[in-house]
Amino acid sequence: MLLERIYDEDLAQASYLIGCQANGEAIVVDARRDIEVYRKIAAANGMKIVAVTETHIHADYLSGTRELAAATGAKVYVSGEGGKDWQYGFAGERLLDGDTITLGNITVEAMHTPGHTPEHLSFLITDGAFSDQPGFMLSGDFVFSGDLGRPDLLDEAAGGVDTRFDGARDLFVSLQKKFLTLPDYVQVYPGHGAGSACGKALGAIPSTTVGYERSFAWWGVYLEADDEAGFVEALLDGQPDAHAYFGRMKRQNRQGPAVMGERAALAELATEDVAAALAADEIGIVDTRHHSQVHAGTVAGALNIPAGKRAASYGAWAVDPETDKRPLVLLAPDSESATEMWDHLVRVGIDAVAGYVRTLDGLPSYRPETLAPADLAGFDAALLLDVRSKSEHAAGHIPGSVQLNAGRVLWHADSLPADGVIVSYCQTGARNSVAASALRRAGHRVVELEGSYAGWNSWNGRNTQNP
Incomplete structure (x- = not known):
């Protein structure tokens, strides 16, 4: 059996190619839209991609399932779980809990693990040439290394109202009745790593095991004590900001992302x-x-x-x-x-x-306008805007600033002054430059604080020590 993890550092997202070396068939799980990487891996191993599937309707990136299927002729499989409100809007065989896909000696079994989303599937992988029992689990956004998928994105990005509580309770049950029933030796390959906004404390380790998570994950004490209420409270506390574009990803992934086909090389323009x-x-x-x-x-x-x-x-x-x-x-x-x-x-x-x-x-x-920290106090700004995360702002911020994550500013124009100057900052300047340029393009006058919060903090420290 071949199991290849394809990791996108940009979105902290993992997809997987699993192939049977006996008959040369492969399946790709949670593909991204620039699909050449999967075709190259398959070709290098003498395999044909015959199936594509995904663990759930993603919020943080646009799925490449349809793109890869169109390019390879592979069969599409998607979740049929979650009820009528969470059915995909494009053609593909619907997988229910316990359904299987067979590729030579390999069996891929769908396991319904709701919580992060209602339709979420994990996949148990059995290498029949080695064992008749599953040895691997692709957990998607259910179980990460050291953490769990957040259950509040439907509220944050898909227009839900208080769905987070049902989602958190569903996660508790999925852990209790699905994950923890598996043998400790099962290797777990999650859909995201550190840096993803799909959880609050994802580990950077690319894989884990059922036994390791059972013994050491933060949620283990709540499951052992059968403390659902404590689990829900701990899970929902401190979740990171959800970026506004997540709502668009949810809609498009459910409907079916547009198939681009072969893209011609970009032309150099005069x-x-x-x-x-x-x-x-x-x-x-x-x-x-x-x-x-x-x-x-x-x-x-x-x-x-x-x-x-x-x-x-x-x-x-x-x-x-x-x-x-x-x-x-x-x-x-x-x-x-x-x-x-x-x-x-x-x-x-x-x-x-x-x-x-x-x-x-x-x-x-x-030339973008900038402002030295020393000049901030005397500057007539309509808004001092902190585009860092809520947790960063809570840990320390410039007095008088208002927090609005850089990934949300364009979608929250009602929070910004219609007239006057916005002075903005992040931690060191990179995120601020992105957000400021987007706001300028939308018609706002934005002045970027030189050095952002780190620069202001350094200046303020010197100024405090040497009045």
Whole structure:
């Protein structure tokens, strides 16, 4: 049996390719939309992807299940659990608790494990060439290394009202009647790692075991004592901010994400053509450089979405493709870099990318406004905006600031002043630059605090010690 974990550092998301080496058939679970990685792994191992499935209707990324099926001819399987309100809107065989998929010597058994979402499935994997009992579990957003999937995203991102309590109770039952009935030796492969907003304390370890979680996970004491009320309270306390784009992901993943098909290489565009399109407000520019370079000069109206391991996350904070249909032009040093950036963006449904430019020369220039910490006290701001998380703000913030996570600012315009200047900050500047550029594009005047909270804290400490 082949079991390959494909991990996306950007979204802290894991997908899996499981293949039978005897007959060359493989299944992919929880695929992302840039699918070439799965095709390469299958080809390198002489396998054909014949099935694709997913653990649940995802909120943090756009599923690649339909994309991969269209490219390979694989059969689609999705959950049929959760009741009528949680049925998928696209074709695929529905899996119920106990249903199986067979690939040569391998059996994939669906286990209904509600709590994170009502329809959630985990998958038990049996390598029939070795044993007649499951040895592996793909737990999706049910059990993580050291934590559990949060049960409040339906409230936070899908318009639910107080569903978190039923979800938390469902998780308690799923642990009690499903997870803890498995042998200790079963290896558990979760759908996310540290950094994901799908839980509050996910471990960075790529896998765990039933026995390890049973013995050491925080929730074990509540299960051992059969303390459902204590479990619910502990689980719901301190969950991180849910990003606003999660609602879009939920809707699109349930309906069925658009199939892109083979994407042609991005074309390098002439700056004079880009300048004309900008003047006509037909496109948007994405400046993919570090925020320190952006602050030295960028393009008027440009979004700062730094290239690298957080490009999808930052892109989803700054672009709402449901309301802004203008295609994007990327600033990138070469075609390979531009394509890699595009791969990250399509993971969150930002598909409309018209091409790239290597330079901003010849485009309308702009230098983002910044403010030194020493000048903050005397500055006439309509709002001092802290775009960090709730927990960061609670741990220490600039007096008078209002917290609104960078992943939510575009979707909470009613919380922002219609007139006047917004002074914004994060911890060191990267998230703030993303949020500030998005707000500027939406028409707000935003001044970024130099060095953000870390810079202010350092200045304030020196100023306090040496009045």
